[in-house]
Amino acid sequence: MTGLFEAAGVSKRFGGLTALHGVDYRLDAGIASIIGPNGAGKTTLFNIFTGVYPADEGRVTFRGQPVLGLRPDQITALGVCRTFQNIRLFANMTAIENVLVGMHARVRVGLWDALARTSRFHASEQGSWRGGLDLLERVGLRPKANEIARNLPYGDQRRLELARALGSQPALLLLDEPTAGMTQAEATSLMALLRRLVADLGLAILLIEHNMRVVMEVSDRVTVLDHGEKIAEGVPREVQTNPRVIEAYLGRRAAAPGGGRAGA
Amino acid sequence: MIHAAASIALLIVSGAMVAVFPRSILAFLVFQGSLVAIYVARIPAWLRALLLGTALLVMMPVIGAWNGYYLEVATQVGIFVALALGLNIVVGLAGLLDLGYVAFFAVGAYTWAIVGSPHGNIVFGGGFPLSPWAFYLFLVVGLLVAAGTGILLGLPVLRLRGDYLAIVTLGFGEVIRVLANNLDKPINLTNGPKGITPIGRPPVPPFMSYSEGFYFLVLLIVIVVILVNRRLEDSHIGRAWEAMREDELAAQAMGVPLVRSKLLAFACGASFAGVMGVVFSAKQLFINPESFTFLESIGVLAMVILGGMGSIPGAVVGATVVTVLNLQVLKGFSLWLNELKNADVTVLGYNLANLPTQLEPAKYERMVFGIILVVMMIVRPQGLFPARRRQRELGQ
Numbered sequence: 001m002t003g004l005f006e007a008a009g010v011s012k013r014f015g016g017l018t019a020l021h022g023v024d025y026r027l028d029a030g031i032a033s034i035i036g037p038n039g040a041g042k043t044t045l046f047n048i049f050t051g052v053y054p055a056d057e058g059r060v061t062f063r064g065q066p067v068l069g070l071r072p073d074q075i076t077a078l079g080v081c082r083t084f085q086n087i088r089l090f091a092n093m094t095a096i097e098n099v100l101v102g103m104h105a106r107v108r109v110g111l112w113d114a115l116a117r118t119s120r121f122h123a124s125e126q127g128s129w130r131g132g133l134d135l136l137e138r139v140g141l142r143p144k145a146n147e148i149a150r151n152l153p154y155g156d157q158r159r160l161e162l163a164r165a166l167g168s169q170p171a172l173l174l175l176d177e178p179t180a181g182m183t184q185a186e187a188t189s190l191m192a193l194l195r196r197l198v199a200d201l202g203l204a205i206l207l208i209e210h211n212m213r214v215v216m217e218v219s220d221r222v223t224v225l226d227h228g229e230k231i232a233e234g235v236p237r238e239v240q241t242n243p244r245v246i247e248a249y250l251g252r253r254a255a256a257p258g259g260g261r262a263g264a
Numbered sequence: 265m266i267h268a269a270a271s272i273a274l275l276i277v278s279g280a281m282v283a284v285f286p287r288s289i290l291a292f293l294v295f296q297g298s299l300v301a302i303y304v305a306r307i308p309a310w311l312r313a314l315l316l317g318t319a320l321l322v323m324m325p326v327i328g329a330w331n332g333y334y335l336e337v338a339t340q341v342g343i344f345v346a347l348a349l350g351l352n353i354v355v356g357l358a359g360l361l362d363l364g365y366v367a368f369f370a371v372g373a374y375t376w377a378i379v380g381s382p383h384g385n386i387v388f389g390g391g392f393p394l395s396p397w398a399f400y401l402f403l404v405v406g407l408l409v410a411a412g413t414g415i416l417l418g419l420p421v422l423r424l425r426g427d428y429l430a431i432v433t434l435g436f437g438e439v440i441r442v443l444a445n446n447l448d449k450p451i452n453l454t455n456g457p458k459g460i461t462p463i464g465r466p467p468v469p470p471f472m473s474y475s476e477g478f479y480f481l482v483l484l485i486v487i488v489v490i491l492v493n494r495r496l497e498d499s500h501i502g503r504a505w506e507a508m509r510e511d512e513l514a515a516q517a518m519g520v521p522l523v524r525s526k527l528l529a530f531a532c533g534a535s536f537a538g539v540m541g542v543v544f545s546a547k548q549l550f551i552n553p554e555s556f557t558f559l560e561s562i563g564v565l566a567m568v569i570l571g572g573m574g575s576i577p578g579a580v581v582g583a584t585v586v587t588v589l590n591l592q593v594l595k596g597f598s599l600w601l602n603e604l605k606n607a608d609v610t611v612l613g614y615n616l617a618n619l620p621t622q623l624e625p626a627k628y629e630r631m632v633f634g635i636i637l638v639v640m641m642i643v644r645p646q647g648l649f650p651a652r653r654r655q656r657e658l659g660q
Contacts, residue, residue: 050517076519088514090507100500101507105519107500111528114499115492121499128500168519 003028004204005049005080005172010058012044012228019044020228023058027172031198033207033215035239036225037248042208043085045225046174050082051075062172077105081170083161085177085208091150095141095160098149099132102167135163139193155186159193166197173197173205179214187211191218216240224248267305274298275315279323286330289596292337295319295327296588300581320483325476335475339547341587342482343540348567348583349489349576350536355565356574356651357502358529359509361430364417364437365564368534370444370556371413372406372541374454377551380464386452399466403485403542410538411531418530422523425512437561444553459552463545478547485543489536493576496532505529559630566637572647581648589636590629597625 007025011018020041034042047053049060051072060067062078070078081102090098107128113121136142139159144152149160158178165173175194179187191214194205209215215222216236224232224239226248232239239245278298281291302315328335347369354362378384380399384392394402421432448456468477496502504525507515516522545551563586571582601624605616625632640647 052513052517071521072513072516073519073521076517081519082517084514084517088511088517090510090514092510093503093506097503097506101503101515101520102518104500104504104507109500111501114501115495117495125499164518 005060005062005206007049007060008058010045010048010060011056012041012048012053013056018228020048020055023225023228023230025223025230027204027206029198029202029204030220031194031205031207031218032221032223033209033219034223034225035209035212035215039227040225040248041228042225043176044228046082046176046208049075049174050080073105076168076170079169079171080174081165081168081172082174083158083165083176083178085180087157087161089149089157089161089164092148094146094148095136095152095163096129096132096145098160098164099135099167100128102164103128103132103169105168132167135166136160138166138197139163155182158182159190162190162193166201171203173203175205176208177210178207179209179211184211184213187214188217194218268307268311271302271305271307271311271315274301275319275323279319279327282327282334283330286327289592292327292331292334292592293588295323296584300584303577325479328476328479332475335479337588337591339475339479339482340591341584342479342486343544344564344567344583344587345486345580346482346489346536346540347564348571348579349486349493350533350540351564352533352568352574352576352579353493353496353505353536354529354533355568356579357497357509358505358526360526360529361426361433362530362533362561363430363434363558363565364440364561365433365533365537366556366558366560367417367437367440368410368413368537369541369544369560370440370553371410371534372538373545373551373555374444374460374541375406375409375538376402376542377460377463377545378453380546381460381462383452383455383460386455393464396464396467399464399542399546403539406538406542407535408538410541411535413538414530414532414534415527417534418527422526434558434561437556437558441553441556441558444556454553457552457554459550459554460545461550463549463551465546465549478543482540482543485539490576490580492532492536497576501525501528563633566633570637570640570647572650575647575649575651578647578649578651585648586633589632594625594629594632598627601625 003026005027007023010020010023010025012020023045034045036042044053048055049067051067051070051074055068058068062075062080065078067075067078067080090101093101107124109118109121109124112118113124133142133145136145139162141156141160141163144156149157152160162175162178179190182190195218197203198205207215207219219236222234222236222239223230224242224245231244231248232242234242275298278291278295281288282295285291299316299319302312305312324338325335328338347365351362351365354360354365376399378387379392379394379402381393384394417433417436421429424432444454445457447453454460465474466477466481468474472480504515504520507518507520508522508525512522567582567586568579569582570585571578571580601616601619605619609616
């Protein structure tokens with residue numbers, strides 16, 4: 001049986017650097033995390049999953065349909081949407097406008113409807129606005145709907161990016177370091193929000209995260225990448241005690257006391 | 265209340281000024297200024313519409329009957345307003361810098377010029393010029409041909425951004441002009457530098473002169489263009505364009521198809537220029553490639569920037585200011601100076617009759633224009649009537 005999202009043998013080289021080497025991945029439901037040291041290839045993997053980069057080798061399918069070779073907007077239309085490591089909001093648009101752009105893939109009216117202001121157009125706009133405000137409500141930004149994205153506090157910007165991504169009604173949400181720069185309290189409340197999203201909307205979430213407390217708390221499953229290869233996968237507790245993971249993060253001596261060189 | 269009373273008074277007084285001094289450029293400038301004042305005044309929307317409607321639909325044609333040149337100025341303003349609004353979609357909303365915009369204007373103009381003049385016989389055999397009524401059909405044909413040209417330009421340059429896109433559009437504008445200049449062989453399509461004439465004029469209602477007819481036609485097109493601009497801006501399409509301008513990668517990741525959105529922007533912008541090109545060629549009776557130089561593209565771009573990028577009232581005001589400056593103010597100064605020269609006036613012991621003709625203000629057109637742009641960019645970079653959003657970008 002095919003899963004929601006499957007990747008097999010994904011490889012990517014940038015010149016002489018192998019960023020990813022034969023990575024397999026599968027996600028069916030719930031919240032999964034990808035962790036790994038800096039430069040492990042996590043964001044590259046996201047960029048391949050969302051069509052930003054082409055992969056050199058491998059296969060990626062979403063609901064059984066091949067994704068590689070599609071444009072980012074086509075992948076979004078299929079139901080995979082993402083956020084960015086360095087927030088990439090439309091800085092000079094309001095919060096609600098940001099979410100409305102996120103809903104673009106679900107707008108079913110065309111140029112003619114917009115020009116002639118057909119009843120279909122009005123219905124579509126009204127629906128979008130209502131849906132957009134609901135999403136802002138969900139992430140706690142409803143009172144700030146008309147504020148310019150650039151003027152929002154950092155934590156709000158992260159949550160707005162989440163709401164914008166939800167606008168495309170994804171079945172799979174890819175979040176690239178959603179808690180970066182947040183306090184532990186903010187991060188914890190964001191994770192509670194993600195849990196609610198999974199429960200309410202039935203979506204699957206894939207996280208890249210550096211905050212280990214967050215990762216271990218929220219994830220159903222954790223995958224560890226190092227130097228472009230998958231070195232471990234499993235429930236948080238297994239991964240935490242996996243010697244190869246400890247080695248990747250802390251160096252070989254930490255993993256096996258007395259052996260080999262230190263540092264990575 | 266004060267605003268409402270002042271607006272009505274201003275319109276009446278300025279209208280009366282033009283009536284008393286039909287030759288005074290100053291009076292006409294006050295009249296034009298009063299329209300802007302009414303637009304910004306804090307009055308109910310219905311009163312604003314009523315006053316502007318009266319001014320444009322009734323007073324302007326009457327003024328034109330007294331002084332035909334003013335109607336010509338108003339018509340030219342209208343043509344450039346439509347061009348500026350078209351370019352505003354491409355540059356202001358979608359953020360694609362287009363330095364060859366006048367090419368689409370040329371495409372529209374040549375479309376009607378060829379079939380609306382005897383020149384069509386050389387290209388297609390017999391049967392030309394087409395009936396004057398065909399002009400109205402060709403407003404649509406010109407629109408479609410220009411939109412198609414916009415898509416043709418768009419397709420190869422979609423991967424380019426910013427400066428690179430600007431250079432390619434610049435080249436494209438020149439290519440169209442050079443084609444117009446040289447397509448007299450092997451098939452004589454454009455009649456080369458000699459241009460095409462006489463181009464047929466559309467039939468106008470019997471109670472109107474041609475200039476009145478063109479004035480109302482241009483006004484109608486401008487109203488349609490403004491409506492289209494506003495409806496596009498305030499829709500998912502306009503939001504997608506803005507998002508694209510803000511962050512292309514993020515916009516695409518949110519499901520905005522970049523290729524289609526950019527092509528749509530190019531096609532919409534081009535189509536307005538195409539329609540106005542058809543009108544322009546019929547109004548001028550004669551066109552040649554000289555009307556479609558790079559400088560014209562820059563001129564329209566300057567109107568958009570002067571008014572405020574992405575702002576609809578900005579494009580209208582920018583186009584008006586630049587056109588009025590060129591056609592009215594500088595020419596007016598030249599005339600005035602010439603009168604002084606002929607009257608043998610002496611200023612500070614210097615006889616103005618000795619003033620070299622190179623110093624005629626009409627010849628500084630581009631210089632004054634350049635100075636205004638430089639000053640504007642330093643003092644008010646967001647433009648005269650900045651778009652709500654553009655204001656924020658610069659106000660940070």
